[in-house]
Amino acid sequence: MKTFPKINIIVLLLISLMIASMFNGAVLATDLSDKETIIVGVPSDRCPLFYTDDSSKNIVGIGIDLMSLAAENAGYNVNFKIIEESSLKDALDNPNYDLVMPFGSSIKSTSGQPSIISDNLMTTPFTLVTLSSGYIQSLEQIKVGMLQSMAGVADTVHTLYPSMNLVLYETMPDCVNALRKGDVDALLYNSYVWSYVLQKPSYSDLEVQPTTMFSMDFRVGAVDTPKSQELINQINLGISKINDNQRQAIILDYTSRRLYKNDFFDYLYIYGNLIIIFGLLLVFIILHFVSKQYAIRKEQDEQIRQLIEYDALTGTLSLDGFRKKVKTLLRENPTLTYLISYNNIKNFKFINDKMGMNSGDELLVFWADKTMNYLSEKEAVARIGADHFAVLALVPDDNNLFNQEKTVFEPVKKLLYKSGYRLYSPVMQWCIRSNK
DSSP, rough: OOOOHHHHHHHHHHHHHHHHHHHHHHHHHHHHHHHHEEEEEEEESBTTBBEEEEOOOEEESHHHHHHHHHHHHEEEEEEEOOOSSSSHHHTTTOTTEEEEESSSOOOTTTTOOOOEEOOSEEEEEEEEEEEETOOOOOSSOEEEEEEEGGHHHHHHHHHHHHTEEEEESHHHHHHHHHHHTTTTSSEEEEHHHHHHHTTTTTGGTTEEEEEEEEEEEEEEEEEOOOHHHHHHHHHHHHHTTTOHHHHHHHHHHTSSSOOOOOOOOHHHHSHHHHHHHHHHHHHHHHHHHHHHHHHHHHHHHHHHHHHBBBTTOSSSBOOOHHHHHHHHHHOTTTOOOOEEEEETTHHHHHHHHHHHHHHHHHHHHHHHHHHHSSSSSTOEEEEETTEEEEEEEEOOOOOOOOOOHHIIHHHHHHHHHHHHEEEEEEEEEEOTTTOO
């Protein structure tokens, strides 16, 4: 018998394996491509049941994972889309969805068409939430707020509790505001969703009422047609293959996550007191800075005014300051009669030359000081320049002239006589009457 070399046998085996693997791969690809894709409409405001993942931007959640598992078991690919309608009842009328979820029971669509629902994917607890000071003893004869998007669930709840008055609101903040204002006695939502919603810091005044908990089914549905009946039957087969361990693992995976993320207003609520304190401190610092700058500016303005209106050497008014003072005094004292005198020291240049500038300055300061001490608040003195002074004084009587001579001129004369000089005064004077 003719035998083949071992190398040839090995080559033949390898070729056979490659052909088999290629055939199996083609069959598998054909199976995948043959799977029908169904479109399932879901809400997006029910975390952790349905929500959009921030990183992947995919729709995820407990309901998504359970429906994906059921569809896979039934031989379908599934594509989830966020419903654009305001409620599931409206979404039932949209032919773009093969299925819509979740439903607690069979309901009619907004247009009045009956629906068909699947077997139960899981049992979900529903709980009432009240203010911390509130307490609900019974589910009968109470006014309960729910989201508008849960209109389908509201129909099921109304079937279970006919005497419960349900009020639908657009958003969760609207629901909470209604509860706080006393428009409703409690709010109703899925307990899994409450575990997410109540993580919001500003909802710390809300409290779950565990004694009012009741359970509802979690199903998918569609408008009742022969096609949807066939699809629901296939989905039911997939649901039947999901065991309790798989359900609980999916539920635990999502409910154990901290999915809520604080927004800007949450941080305002948490750190509001610190922000107010910091804000007040900042305002105080700004006001202190502004007031300090104002004081500095005012001081600078005053220094500038002093430089303009006062003589730096003698402390008397400057010519500009003297003019302003004269106008003010005449306006404020219209019944008084004033005179203006103009004084100077004769040969003052000689004093500066012989005795030095310091001695001349000392003489000017001495004269100005004596004059200012003698004059009243209704009078004024100014250094016009060099040794020239102008005085606005009330018309004196004989006694005042004597006092002026004794208080001002005599001390100045003595100081001059000691130095060998004499005072030249007055060079010019005239009366200013009150009516001029």
